[in-house]
Amino acid sequence: MSCGTGSRVRDVAPDAATAAALAGLVTASGCRALAVIGLVKNAGKTTVVNALLEEGGAAFGLTSLGLDGERVDHLTGLAKPRIAPPAGTLLATTVGSLERSRYRLEVLEELPFHTPLGRVVVGRASGDGAVEVSGPTTLAELRQTVARLHAHGARQVLIDGAINRIGSASPRVSDGVVVATGGMVGDTLDEVVATTVGALDLLTLPEADPATRELLAPWAGRGARVVAFANGEAVPLELPTVVGEGATVARAVDRLGADLLFVGGALTQEFADDFTRVLAPGRELRLVVRDPTVLVLPPAQLARFSRRGLRLEVLRGLRVLALTVNPFRVPQPYQPRVFFATLAAAVDERVPMFDVVNGLVRLPAGDAAGSRTSPPPAVSPEP
Numbered sequence: 001m002s003c004g005t006g007s008r009v010r011d012v013a014p015d016a017a018t019a020a021a022l023a024g025l026v027t028a029s030g031c032r033a034l035a036v037i038g039l040v041k042n043a044g045k046t047t048v049v050n051a052l053l054e055e056g057g058a059a060f061g062l063t064s065l066g067l068d069g070e071r072v073d074h075l076t077g078l079a080k081p082r083i084a085p086p087a088g089t090l091l092a093t094t095v096g097s098l099e100r101s102r103y104r105l106e107v108l109e110e111l112p113f114h115t116p117l118g119r120v121v122v123g124r125a126s127g128d129g130a131v132e133v134s135g136p137t138t139l140a141e142l143r144q145t146v147a148r149l150h151a152h153g154a155r156q157v158l159i160d161g162a163i164n165r166i167g168s169a170s171p172r173v174s175d176g177v178v179v180a181t182g183g184m185v186g187d188t189l190d191e192v193v194a195t196t197v198g199a200l201d202l203l204t205l206p207e208a209d210p211a212t213r214e215l216l217a218p219w220a221g222r223g224a225r226v227v228a229f230a231n232g233e234a235v236p237l238e239l240p241t242v243v244g245e246g247a248t249v250a251r252a253v254d255r256l257g258a259d260l261l262f263v264g265g266a267l268t269q270e271f272a273d274d275f276t277r278v279l280a281p282g283r284e285l286r287l288v289v290r291d292p293t294v295l296v297l298p299p300a301q302l303a304r305f306s307r308r309g310l311r312l313e314v315l316r317g318l319r320v321l322a323l324t325v326n327p328f329r330v331p332q333p334y335q336p337r338v339f340f341a342t343l344a345a346a347v348d349e350r351v352p353m354f355d356v357v358n359g360l361v362r363l364p365a366g367d368a369a370g371s372r373t374s375p376p377p378a379v380s381p382e383p
Contacts, residue, residue, distance in 0.1 A: 014051035015359035022048070022178075022322060022354045023055035026156065029321050031176030033146050035169040037161040039199055043182035044326030044357070046083060049160055051356045053085050061154025063092035063145050065161055065168040067117065067134035083160065087127025090154045092145045094118050097132040104128055108152055113141045122148050133160050143173050169203070170293045171316040178322045179203065179351075183329030183339065193346045196323070198299025200350060203292050203320055208313040216262050216288060220315060228253055229260035241265070246274025254280045261287045269297040276308050284309040291316045322352045325360075336360065 026034055036052075038045035053060055062085055082101070085091055091105060096117025098105055105123040113120045113136045120136055122145075136142050146157045161168030169177045179199065186192040207213070219227045219234070226237040226249055237252055239245050242265050249271075253261060263271075267289050279285075287305070289295065291314050305312055327339035336358040344353055349364040 014047060014054070014356040018354055018356050018359045018361055019051035019055050021361055022324070022356060023052050025322060025352060026052060026176070026178070027056070027059075029176050029319075031156065031174070031319070031321070032150065033157045033159060033174045034176040034178060034321070035159045035161045035174040036178045036180065037166055037169055038180040038182075039196065040182060040185045042184045042326070042328055043180040044324060044328070045160070045180040047326070048178065048180055048324045048354075048356055049083055049158055052158060053083070053089055056156070057086055058088040058090070058153075059155045061090040061092070061146075061149035061152075061157040062133060063120075063142070063149065063157065063159055064133045064135040065139075065142050065159065066115075066137050067097070067132070082130035083133050084130045085125040085127070087125060089125040089127075090122065090149050090152050091125050091131065091133070092120055092122045092135055092149055093131065094120055094134045097134040101130065101132045103131040105131070109148060111136075111141075111145060111148065113137075113145070120145060122152060135159075139167050139170055139173055142168065146173065166293045169318055171291050171318065175319060177203065177318050177320045178324060179320060180324045180326065181343070182326035183334050189334065189339070189342060193343060195299070196343060197346050198302075200320065200323070200347065201302055202295055202299050203318050204350070205292050205295075205312055205314045205317065207317045208286070208288050208315060212260070212286070212288065212313075213315055215260075216315060219262055220264060220290060223264060224262065225264050227262045227264075228256050228258040229262075230256045230258045242271055243268070244270065244274075246271040246276075247278040250275045250278035253285065254283065259285060261285060263287065263289050266294050266296050269301065272297050272301050272305075276304060276310070279308065279310075282309065284311075286311045286313055288313045288315060290314065292318050320351050322354055323347060324354045324356060326355070326357070 036045055036049050094115050094117035104126040107121050107123040109122040111120040115137055117134050136145055149157045159168045159174060181196040183192060185195045224236055225239055225242055228235045228237060235256055237249060242263060287310055302312060325340055325343055327334040327336045336355060340355050340360045344362045347353060353362040
């Protein structure tokens with residue numbers, strides 16, 4: 001059984017050696033599901049996905065959490081690059097996306113998930129052109145989709161994601177993450193650096209210690225919304241939701257003398273602002289959430305928490321394997337080596353870095369995987 005007809009697309013060609021180095025890192029990680037998330041449109045995420053697919057061949061499966069944005073870039077007016085999986089790649093997308101792409105897929109299985117673009121199907125790519133990838137819309141369905149791709153033979157599954165669909169990086173679905181950043185993240189190079197480093201800070205929040213994880217696991221398992229702990233004693237707060245309840249929770253923490261707080265749902269900017277405004281000054285508190293993907297607040301909030309004596313931790317951390325960078329911006333791209341060097345200096349050795357188009361790699365000291373490519377020279381940022 002097959003769906004659609006062939007189509008062709010022109011795309012940016014990645015540097016072969018750099019793409020191979022990134023694919024080798026992903027393969028060596030042993031992760032079963034890798035989320036590739038972009039911090040902004042035009043961060044080069046699709047180019048990274050195509051590079052990984054080209055290097056990994058049929059070893060990779062591919063799907064997405066929902067549909068990633070528009071087909072034509074509203075800033076440049078150009079058609080946005082689409083994913084061109086090599087022949088034999090296992091792919092999970094919707095029937096509607098196949099029809100819109102006029103893409104031929106050897107369908108192996110239809111999954112019982114309803115989306116705005118129809119049911120999700122699993123099949124083998126024809127290798128004939130590009131395809132729009134749109135997957136299930138919930139994490140539970142995405143997890144099942146990844147499992148079906150594995151069942152059909154994929155050794156590793158790539159999940160095409162974005163910062164506004166960061167749920168694809170949840171440890172409930174993925175056990176590895178590649179983050180794509182680029183010149184469009186901020187209006188200036190300083191803003192790009194600050195936003196990128198801040199995003200890494202959020203995505204790599206520390207896990208709570210084993211004793212704390214053991215203490216909180218039963219509450220997380222039963223879906224508790226907010227639980228305060230004072231001297232090891234748990235006090236669940238009877239709230240229908242945490243939305244709009246930051247001040248209420250802060251007053252409860254002060255009244256109980258709590259030193260640990262678990263928030264089971266999304267932690268929003270509104271909650272954080274109200275919570276820190278009402279919480280008594282000088283209180284030291286550990287605030288634990290499920291994982292970094294439930295945080296709906298700007299990276300600068302971490303510094304505000306720290307100034308108030310609050311330490312933000314997670315039950316399950318994310319495994320960020322690499323940061324990819326794209327110097328593209330409107331109206332004028334950054335000079336690639338300058339852009340890469342500036343970000344590399346700010347990121348330091350926290351995570352391997354790749355520019356898969358311009359052939360730039362920077363890996364932490366002692367990691368021989370990328371030793372073939374030297375770091376770009378340290379030069380002053382262009383204005």
